[in-house]
Amino acid sequence: MAYRAHDVVTRALDVLDAHGLADLTMRRLGKELGVQPSALYHHFANKQSLLAAVADEILARGARPVEAERWQDRVVAICTMLRDSLLAYRDGAEVVATVHAFGLGATQPRDALTGALSGAGLRADDISVGTRTLLHYVYGHTIDEQTHLQADSAGALGDDAAAGVTDRDFANGLELILDGIALRVGVTQA
Structure with a gap:
């Protein structure tokens, strides 16, 4: 066949x-x-190009419209959608983060975050750094979550560690980053 x-x-x-x-x-x-x-x-052509296609498919399957008006709400929606997409597949975060880091694909989240931050009134350099910071946060947090889930399912974690990382942890961390970006916006506009 x-x-x-x-x-x-x-x-x-x-x-x-x-x-x-x-x-x-x-x-x-x-x-x-x-x-x-x-x-x-x-x-x-090689496994890397296959993984690039897999990463793009993970992102495409998790994509949904972002209709938020405020830049902060758009960033939260994009980051949450990205996290949900990555968590939908075992090792999804590692696949997408690796493909992105090697410049092989998985560009949709970067482009969406750049667009959202452009509406914040940041300088171009700050948009670039803000986008990378948000992506590193989502990828790193989600890899940590998936590691906890896999270790817990294998019985390798104690009760305290099995609690793992929560949705609230993710939201709080994202809020801290957005507070820093908002502070930078205030300084830039002053």
Whole structure:
């Protein structure tokens, strides 16, 4: 059976979710699809390009309209949507963060945050730093959450550590960053 690139990405997401990033190999994916691993290179030049397509699919599946008017509310909506998208798949945060860091894709959240911060009245340099800071926060926080979830499911955490990281922790951290950005906006406009 001939597979399209989208079919390969869909199956790769299934493998990722079931087995994790460490076990998402071209060999395993080929086996899951019933083809030789070399057949996958017809669609993807290497594993990195496959992971880029997987990251973009994770983001596309979690995308929803952001209708907030105030820049702060838009940033919260974008960051929350990104976190939700990453949490929807095992190791989703690691996949998307890695692809983004290597400049292979996963640009939609960066572009959306840049647009939201542009409406805040920040200088261009501050928009760039603010966007990177927000992305680092969401990626790092979500990787930590997923690590806790996996360790807890394996019984590797004690009761105190099993409580993990909460939605409230995420919201509070995001609020702290936004308070800093708002302070910078006030200083810039003064």
